[in-house]
Amino acid sequence: xxxxxxxxxxxxxxxxxxxxxxxxxxxxxxxxxxxxxxxxxxxxxxxxxxxxxxxxxxxxxxxxxxxxxxxxxxxxxxxxxxxxxxxxxxxxxxxxxxxxxxxxxxxxxxxxxxxxxxxxxxxxxxxxxxxxxxxxxxxxxxxxxxxxxxxxxxxxxxxxxxxxxxxxxxxxxxxxxxxxx
Numbered sequence: 143x144x145x146x147x148x149x150x151x152x153x154x155x156x157x158x159x160x161x162x163x164x165x166x167x168x169x170x171x172x173x174x175x176x177x178x179x180x181x182x183x184x185x186x187x188x189x190x191x192x193x194x195x196x197x198x199x200x201x202x203x204x205x206x207x208x209x210x211x212x213x214x215x216x217x218x219x220x221x222x223x224x225x226x227x228x229x230x231x232x233x234x235x236x237x238x239x240x241x242x243x244x245x246x247x248x249x250x251x252x253x254x255x256x257x258x259x260x261x262x263x264x265x266x267x268x269x270x271x272x273x274x275x276x277x278x279x280x281x282x283x284x285x286x287x288x289x290x291x292x293x294x295x296x297x298x299x300x301x302x303x304x305x306x307x308x309x310x311x312x313x314x315x316x317x318x319x320x321x322x323x
Contacts, residue, residue, distance in 0.1 A: 175218035182296035187228035193217040229322035
């Protein structure tokens with residue numbers, strides 16, 4: 143009986159500590175842009191994104207830190223790299239398996255998402271439109287909850303369909319694509 147009581151007390155103490163630790167998770171106070179990676183498997187395709195995630199930190203993002211109508215690296219420090227091992231199709235354009243850069247041109251009502259051959263670029267300094275593989279106009283969505291750090295995602299509605307998402311501040315941009323068979 144004594145052993146059972148001791149075990150129960152220890153378990154209760156662990157639960158209380160775990161709840162306390164979870165509730166007191168530190169706030170994101172890093173001032174630098176954090177390197178991030180996203181991996182996804184859609185059917186036989188493996189997709190990977192490597193980017194640096196800046197934070198809002200009270201700044202005006204759209205039309206401020208990120209100007210409207212200008213090519214943006216869609217991250218920080220260097221171009222976001224998107225790598226996939228199978229050909230994909232975006233807006234009717236086949237993109238051969240490989241590694242590419244993602245750029246955007248944000249606008250108030252419409253964004254242009256750009257997939258560029260030169261994935262190894264610093265910001266938009268080296269950007270050359272002649273190396274674009276595809277450009278797609280998309281409509282940004284307003285989201286209610288503040289997304290403090292830029293975050294990329296890859297959703298898989300099916301084994302052949304994918305959606306690249308970009309969320310930051312109160313904006314969500316989605317780019318559908320298909321895995322080529």
